[in-house]
Amino acid sequence: MNLKDLYIDFFVSKGHRQIPSAPVVPENDPSVLFNTAGMQPLIPYLMGGTHPYGTRLCDYQKCIRTNDLDSVGDSTHHTFFEMLGNWSLGDYFKEESIAWSFEFLTKVLKIPKEKLAVTVFKGNDLIPFDKESYNKWVSLGIKEERIAKTEEDNFWIAGESGPCGPDTEIFYFRSNEEVPEVFDTKDERWVEIWNNVFMQFNKSSDGTITELPKKNVDTGMGVERTSAILEGVNDNYLSSVWKDVIKLITSISEKNYEGNEKSMRIIADHLRTAVFIAGDNSLIKPSNTDQGYILRRLIRRAIRHAKSLEIDINSNWEEQIAKLIIDKYKKYYHELEENESIILEVLRTEKERFNKTLEKGLKEFEKATRNGENISGEVAFHLFDTYGFPIELTKEVASDRGLTVDEEGFKEKFKAHQELSRTASSGKFKGGLAGNSEIETKYHTATHLLNAALKIVVGSDVHQKGSNITSERMRFDFSCDHKLSDEEKKQTEDLVNKWISEGLSVTVQEMSKSEALKTGAECMFIEKYPDIVTVYTIGDVSKELCGGPHVKNTSELGKFVIKKEEASSAGVRRIKAVLIDE
Numbered sequence: 354m355n356l357k358d359l360y361i362d363f364f365v366s367k368g369h370r371q372i373p374s375a376p377v378v379p380e381n382d383p384s385v386l387f388n389t390a391g392m393q394p395l396i397p398y399l400m401g402g403t404h405p406y407g408t409r410l411c412d413y414q415k416c417i418r419t420n421d422l423d424s425v426g427d428s429t430h431h432t433f434f435e436m437l438g439n440w441s442l443g444d445y446f447k448e449e450s451i452a453w454s455f456e457f458l459t460k461v462l463k464i465p466k467e468k469l470a471v472t473v474f475k476g477n478d479l480i481p482f483d484k485e486s487y488n489k490w491v492s493l494g495i496k497e498e499r500i501a502k503t504e505e506d507n508f509w510i511a512g513e514s515g516p517c518g519p520d521t522e523i524f525y526f527r528s529n530e531e532v533p534e535v536f537d538t539k540d541e542r543w544v545e546i547w548n549n550v551f552m553q554f555n556k557s558s559d560g561t562i563t564e565l566p567k568k569n570v571d572t573g574m575g576v577e578r579t580s581a582i583l584e585g586v587n588d589n590y591l592s593s594v595w596k597d598v599i600k601l602i603t604s605i606s607e608k609n610y611e612g613n614e615k616s617m618r619i620i621a622d623h624l625r626t627a628v629f630i631a632g633d634n635s636l637i638k639p640s641n642t643d644q645g646y647i648l649r650r651l652i653r654r655a656i657r658h659a660k661s662l663e664i665d666i667n668s669n670w671e672e673q674i675a676k677l678i679i680d681k682y683k684k685y686y687h688e689l690e691e692n693e694s695i696i697l698e699v700l701r702t703e704k705e706r707f708n709k710t711l712e713k714g715l716k717e718f719e720k721a722t723r724n725g726e727n728i729s730g731e732v733a734f735h736l737f738d739t740y741g742f743p744i745e746l747t748k749e750v751a752s753d754r755g756l757t758v759d760e761e762g763f764k765e766k767f768k769a770h771q772e773l774s775r776t777a778s779s780g781k782f783k784g785g786l787a788g789n790s791e792i793e794t795k796y797h798t799a800t801h802l803l804n805a806a807l808k809i810v811v812g813s814d815v816h817q818k819g820s821n822i823t824s825e826r827m828r829f830d831f832s833c834d835h836k837l838s839d840e841e842k843k844q845t846e847d848l849v850n851k852w853i854s855e856g857l858s859v860t861v862q863e864m865s866k867s868e869a870l871k872t873g874a875e876c877m878f879i880e881k882y883p884d885i886v887t888v889y890t891i892g893d894v895s896k897e898l899c900g901g902p903h904v905k906n907t908s909e910l911g912k913f914v915i916k917k918e919e920a921s922s923a924g925v926r927r928i929k930a931v932l933i934d935e
Contacts, residue, residue, distance in 0.1 A: 356576055356583070357413045357685065360437045363457050364411035367449075369439055372404075372412045374686065377433075378635040378644055380820065380900070386644050387417035387630075391438035392571045397900060398442055399516065399552065399569050405863055405885035408444035413437050413576070415629055415686065419647055425622050426615040428588040432651065433626035434577050441570035447521075450549050450570045451489045454523060458547070462583060466494055468526045470536035470543055474519030475502030479562045480554065483507070483519040490521070499536040506538070509550045516565065518553035525582050546582060547574045590618050598625070601677055605670050606662040616658035623655040624671060624700075628678045631699040632689045635819045636830070638922050639703045652703045657743050666708060671700045707741060714740025718750055727751070730762015737763070738770065795910050795932055796827040798859060798891070798903040799849070802913070803829050803928065804875065805895040806848040810841050817875075818925050826916070826931050833926040837918045849913040856908035857892030864888060866898075874898050 354362075361371050375394035377387050388394060391414040398404040414436045424430040441450065458464045471490050476482035482502070490500055510517035526532045528542040536543065552569040554562050581592040590599055598621045603610055610617055630637050630648045639649035656666060664670050675696055683690040714736055721732045728751050736742035748758050800820050807815045811833055819830040837845070866886050869876075874888050876898035889903055890896045904910065911932045921927040 356580055357435070357437065359461055360457070360574070361411060361413070363461055364409075364439045364453070367409070367453055369409040369411040370406040372406055372410050374412060374414050376635060376688075377415045377417050377629050377633050378637060378819075386647060387419075388414065389416055389418050390414075391416065391436035391573050392440075395440060395571075397902070399440075399571065401567065403863075404442055405887060408442045409440070410442070411437075411439040413685065417626060417630070417647075422650075426619050428590065428614075428618075429578070431577055431589070431622050431626075433622070433629050434575055437574040437576060437579075439570075439572050443567040443569060446568055446570060447483075447485045447549075447551055448489055450551070450572065451486060451521065452493065454547055454549060454572065455490075455493045458523070462579075464525065464583075467532055469495065470499040470501070470524045470526070471495060472501045472503050472507050472522045472524070472538060474507040474521075475504050477504055479560075480508070480519070483521070483551075486519065486521045486551075496534075498534055501536050501538050503538065509552075510556060514556045514558045516552045516554075516569070517556050517562075518551045518565075518568075520548055520550040523547040523549075527582055527587065544578070544582065546579050548572065588614075590614070590621065595621055597681070598674065598677060601674060602662075605668075605673065606659075606664050608662055613662060616661050619658045620655045620662075620674070623651040624674050625678050627651045627655070627700065628675050628689065628696055629682075629686075631696045632679075632686075632692045634688055634692070636695075636922055636925060638699060639706075648699075649703060652700060653707050653741050656704060656707055657741065657746070661743075661745065666704065669701075671704055672697050675700055710740055711742070714742045715750070718742075718747070722751070722754060722756060725756070727756050728758040730759040730764075730766055733758055733760075733763040734766035734770070737767070790824055792824050792932070793822050794902045795904055796822045797899075798907070799827055799910055799913060799930070799932060800829055801889065801891055801895045801897050801899070801903075802849045802852050802907070802910075803827075803845070803930065804831070804897070805891075806845045806852075807831055807833075809848060810844045811837070818921070826929055829928045829930070830921045830925050831928070832924060834924055836920070837926065842915050842918055846913060846915050852892065852894055853907045853910045853913060855892070856906055857894065859903050859905055859907065860890050861903075862888050862890070869898055872896060 365371060375388055379385060379388050379393065385393070391412065392399065394414065395404075395410070404410060415433070416436050417433050419432055421430060422432060425432055458469065459466050473486045473490070474480070474483040487500060491497060507520055507522065508517070509520050522545050524536070524543040525546050526542055527544045530542070533540070550571040552571065553565060555565050556562055577589050577592070577594050580594050581587070581589045584592050586592050589595065599610055599617055602617045602620055606613070627648055630644065637644045637648055639645055639652060641649070655671070659670060660666055679689045679693055679696065689696070717740060718736060721728065728747060733744060733747050736747055737744060744758070744760065744763055751758050800817070800822070804815075804817050814832070816832045817829070818832055821828040863885055869886050869888050872888070874896045886898045887900060888896060889899050891907060911934050913930060913932055915928055915930045917929040919927050
C-alpha cells in the first residue's frame with residue numbers, strides 16, 4: 354500500500370478525519386507564493402478558529418519550496434514535495450502524539466526501534482526542559498542514550514512573537530553500519546523523518562512567555578524522504594517516488610542515470626513541480642512575476658538540462674514525462690487529470706517560446722564575439738539572465754570558436770543576482786502563522802461584493818477564478834470573454850459602493866456542503882471543501898463558501914475603487930482594486 358494511504362488509514366483509526374489537500378497556490382495569504390508546509394492552510398485554525406472537521410485532522414499536502422532551488426540536482430532536494438500531517442486542535446497533546454508516531458513507525462512501517470533516536474527541548478531561562486516528551490520516549494523503550502536534549506533545534510515559533518513551543522524530532526539511522534549506542538545529532542547517518550510540534554506557549558512582543566489555554570499539535574513527515582528511507586536507498590531519486598520518471602528520462606535521452614544524475618534529477622523534479630503549478634485551479638501561467646516567474650524558471654531550467662542530455666528539444670519529450678507524472682498522482686489530486694490539456698499546453702508553449710529565446714541568445718553571442726573577443730563575466734551573465742543561456746552552453750559555444758569565458762566574473766555577477774533575488778523574495782517565502790490585518794480582512798469581504806456585482810453587471814455566468822490580497826490592494830480573477838467597458842467598470846464600482854453604504858450585515862453559518870449548494874452558495878473549487886463548510890452571507894446580495902476572515906458589516910469597508918482591469922489568461926479577466934477611507 355502507498356505510504357500516503359497507510360498514514361491516512363492509521364490516523365483515521367485514531368479518531369482523525371482526513372481533510373483535502375489545499376491548492377499549491379494559497380488563497381488569501383499574500384505572505385507566500387506557494388503553500389510551503391502542511392500546516393500552512395491550517396493557520397486560521399491553529400490560531401483559534403473552529404475547523405468544520407473537528408479537532409483531530411490528518412492529510413497529505415502538496416507543498417512547493419523554491420528558496421533552495423539551486424540545490425536541486427543533488428540526491429535529496431526537491432522543489433515540490435508531499436507532506437504528511439496530523440493535528441490536534443486543543444484535543445490531545447504530547448502523550449498521544451508521541452505514542453502514535455512511535456506506533457506508526459514501528460508497527461505499521463516496521464522500523465526497528467533500535468534504528469530510531471529523538472531530540473527533545475532541553476529548556477532555557479524562560480521555558481523549562483520538556484520532561485513530558487522525554488519521559489514518554491523512555492516509556493516507549495527509546496534508550497536515554499538515544500535521546501538528545503537541544504535548545505535551538507527543538508523550539509518552534511513562527512516569527513518574533515505568537516504561538517510557540519517545544520518540538521520533538523524523530524531520526525532514523527540511514528546506514529548499514531552498526532547503529533551507535535549514543536545518538537550524536539552531528540552524525541549525518543541519522544536522518545530526521547518526523548517532527549512533532551507542541552504549541553504550548555504564547556510569546557508576547559515584550560518577550561513574556563505565557564501558557565496557552567488551548568494547546569495544539571502540528572506534525573509533519575515528508576513522503577519523499579521517508580520513502581527513500583523505507584526502501585533503503587541513499588538517493589531519493591532511486592526510490593519508488595521517482596524510479597519510473599528517471600527510467601523514462603533515460604529512455605528518452607538514451608543515456609544512463611549514472612554520470613548524468615544532476616540533469617536527470619533536475620528534469621524530473623522541475624517538470625513534476627511545473628505539472629502541479631500549471632495543474633492548480635488558480636490557472637497560473639508562465640510570466641515574469643510571482644508564481645508565473647517560478648513556473649517559467651522551472652520549465653526553462655528543465656529544458657536547458659534536457660538540451661545538455663542531447664534530447665531533441667522539438668520532440669514531445671516534456672509531454673511524455675508530464676503524462677507519466679499526471680498518471681502517478683491523479684488518484685490523489687484529481688485536478689491534474691481535469692487540467693491535463695492545460696498542463697501540456699503550458700509546457701509546450703513555454704518550450705517553443707524558450708527555443709526562440711535561445712536563438713536570439715545565439716545571435717547576441719555572435720554580436721558580442723564578432724571581433725574575436727573573449728566572453729567577459731558581464732556578457733556571460735547577460736546571456737544567462739536575459740536569454741537563459743547556462744554558463745555551460747556559453748562555454749561550449751565559445752570553445753567551438755576558440756574563445757574563453759570569464760567564469761569567475763560570471764560567478765560574481767550570479768552571486769550578486771542570487772543575493773538580490775533572495776532579499777526581494779524573502780517576504781514571499783516566509784510562511785508561518787501569519788495573521789490577517791484589518792485591511793486584509795476588509796479586502797476579503799470586498800471580493801465577495803465584487804463577485805456579486807460582476808454577476809449582475811456582466812452576467813450570471815461570471816465565476817471567481819482566483820484572488821490575491823495584500824495590505825495595499827485586492828486582485829480578483831473572474832471568467833469573462835471580453836474586456837470590460839468603462840460603463841461596466843463604473844456600474845460594478847457603483848454597485849459595490851451602494852452595498853457598502855447600505856451597511857449590510859455579514860453573517861456566518863456552518864452546514865453540510867450539499868446543503869450549502871442547495872441554498873445557492875457560490876464557491877470556487879468545490880472539490881477542495883470538506884463535507885461541513887463555512888458559509889458567509891452578506892445581506893441578500895452574496896452567499897459564498899469561504900474560510901474567512903470577514904468584517905461584521907459592509908459599512909466598515911470604506912470606498913471601493915477599481916484601479917485596473919486587464920486580461921489574466923484566455924477567458925479570464927483580472928481586476929485590481931483598493932479600499933480608501935472617505
